[in-house]
Amino acid sequence: MSGFRTDVREWRSPTMKEIRGLISDLGRRRLNVPQFQKEVLRVYREGNLWKQLGPWIDECLKEKRDAILWREIMATRNFTLQLLYMAPNTAHPPHYHFNHVSTQLVMAGRMRAREYERLARITEDSVTLMPVYDGVHEVGDTMQTAEFHRNVHWFAALTEPTVFLNFNVHGLERETFEPDVGQHKGRNTIDPTVGGNERHIIGHKIDVDKAEDKFAHRAIDDFPLIIPVKKNARPQRVSPRSRKRAA
Ligand SMILES: [Fe+2]
Secondary structure, three states: OOOOOOOOOOOOOHHHHHHHHHHHHOOOOOOOOOHHHOOOHHHHOOOOHHHHHHHHHHHHHHHOOOOEEEEEOOOOOOEEEEEEEOOOOEEEEEEOOOOEEEEEEEOOEEEEEEEEEEEEEOOOOOEEEEEEEEEEEOOOOEEEEEEEEEOOEEEEOOOOEEEEEEEEEEEOOOOOOOOOOOOOOEEEEEEEEEEEEOOOOEEOOOHHHHHHHHHHOOOOOOOOOOOOOOOOOOOEEEEOOHHHOOO
């Protein structure tokens, strides 16, 4: 049907089964969030993802659209695994997440990214931030986000079409940085480019339309970082080549 930009698929696979098992372990508190995030990377590393998802990645690039691989929506939690397409030179504006644990893995293209830690709440609409990554994610690089870990990020496709695997779980954090004041389940836009001092940036929550206008078609490098990243840690990697095959 015209007008729809996403397809819902059911990626029935051992990898998907393992991921659902991890979500269940997180929900039952057999895993905490850092352990869960580590396990997601292990499953990805063992999953030969480029071979499994290759035809869908090609289709996203050809059709210039996203593909949902799995989605479950329940009363208090939901999760989605999806391939997200980004046109060259476009950005997902800076945003924070509420009660959200996610992993992004670059499957094709290159992704310019900035990531931030939230330090403290100033008002209902502003927060202090610390930049922790400012660089480029190549194929196989990951970006992980949780309530108290690199919660704010901003990323853009560079000069080539980019596809990344996005896995997000909503509703399973035990504590949240701020109360539930009606935040979105996915992106909540925030502007980290206005100002700060030598110790931190002030992030201002902004309306999604304003954020899209300001950031969606501009290079990240057009905007000041305000304060430098102290130490850029290399992203965690999931190799496009299968470990099993390489052995
Ligand atoms: Fe995000």
